[in-house]
Amino acid sequence: MTVPTPWPEEISRDLVAAGLDPGHVAEVAERTLAEDLSWGPDVTSEATLPAAATGTADVVARRQGCLAGVPVAAAVLHSQARRDGADLRVTTVRADGDRVGPGDLVLSATGPLRTLLTGERSMLNILCQLSGVATATAAWADALAGTPTRVRDTRKTVPGLRVLQKYAVRCGGGVNHRMGLGDAALIKDNHIAAAGSVAAAFESVRRHAPQVAIEVECDTLDQVAQAIEVGADLLLLDNMDPDTVRAAVGLARPAKVRTEASGGLTLADAAAYGATGVDFISVGALTHSATVLDLGFDLRVSEK
Numbered sequence: 001m002t003v004p005t006p007w008p009e010e011i012s013r014d015l016v017a018a019g020l021d022p023g024h025v026a027e028v029a030e031r032t033l034a035e036d037l038s039w040g041p042d043v044t045s046e047a048t049l050p051a052a053a054t055g056t057a058d059v060v061a062r063r064q065g066c067l068a069g070v071p072v073a074a075a076v077l078h079s080q081a082r083r084d085g086a087d088l089r090v091t092t093v094r095a096d097g098d099r100v101g102p103g104d105l106v107l108s109a110t111g112p113l114r115t116l117l118t119g120e121r122s123m124l125n126i127l128c129q130l131s132g133v134a135t136a137t138a139a140w141a142d143a144l145a146g147t148p149t150r151v152r153d154t155r156k157t158v159p160g161l162r163v164l165q166k167y168a169v170r171c172g173g174g175v176n177h178r179m180g181l182g183d184a185a186l187i188k189d190n191h192i193a194a195a196g197s198v199a200a201a202f203e204s205v206r207r208h209a210p211q212v213a214i215e216v217e218c219d220t221l222d223q224v225a226q227a228i229e230v231g232a233d234l235l236l237l238d239n240m241d242p243d244t245v246r247a248a249v250g251l252a253r254p255a256k257v258r259t260e261a262s263g264g265l266t267l268a269d270a271a272a273y274g275a276t277g278v279d280f281i282s283v284g285a286l287t288h289s290a291t292v293l294d295l296g297f298d299l300r301v302s303e304k
Contacts, residue, residue, distance in 0.1 A: 045156030069130035080119030137172025
């Protein structure tokens with residue numbers, strides 16, 4: 001079922017420009033709001049706020065970070081306004097990818113106070129989460145600056161938020177790995193064990209899905225050589241130290257095979273791995289363990 005997009009056309013344009021599907025964002029917004037209201041309406045706001053009371057709420061950064069999901073936040077608030085049959089005006093001040101510091105205004109929303117406060121937590125949950133992913137990614141991008149290496153994500157994402165989390169990675173200066181199981185192949189150790197060898201696993205995937213790029217996980221330089229020989233597009237260098245990664249890159253580069261280091265890496269390791277010339281560093285923590293960016297929702301009640 002297609003979920004309507006109850007917001008001004010400019011929000012849809014912003015989402016499309018960011019590479020997001022407005023229909024998908026509408027589904028996420030509706031699902032998030034529905035979850036918060038599954039146990040009944042916002043009893044606190046209904047009890048304390050007159051139905052006609054209006055005001056403005058400002059989303060303000062409490063800490064330094066990188067933004068992601070600003071148009072999504074606006075979409076969530078408009079979705080709550082549709083539920084309430086209310087008029088709402090959202091003005092975005094900062095854009096996705098912007099670096100912010102404490103006190104920086106991100107967006108303002110004006111309308112019924114009940115609508116603003118009912119939608120507050122759902123909106124902030126998404127915006128803070130996505131901005132946390134962008135902030136974590138930006139830290140890696142900064143640490144890799146001056147090297148040829150880019151940081152990218154994994155499929156270790158929050159269920160239901162993969163598309164948005166991977167978008168947040170792009171906002172932070174990272175690049176995306178495969179979106180799911182079907183848009184690229186990743187032959188891992190279990191596949192190799194089941195097939196009997198790197199070559200057997202690779203040939204099985206190539207016959208089954210000739211249209212997809214194939215990445216092969218390698219634990220040793222011997223596996224690196226085997227994967228290059230069979231024609232892998234990308235090598236996942238798993239749990240290798242920088243010296244071994246450098247040697248793997250030396251084998252792969254003449255064959256024009258890209259390389260990716262992975263496995264328990266930390267920010268402190270970034271410069272050392274970037275110096276190896278590896279194409280990518282994949283970091284699951286960007287999405288599965290990112291600390292949310294602290295953003296506040298400060299209400300200004302209209303004068304009577």
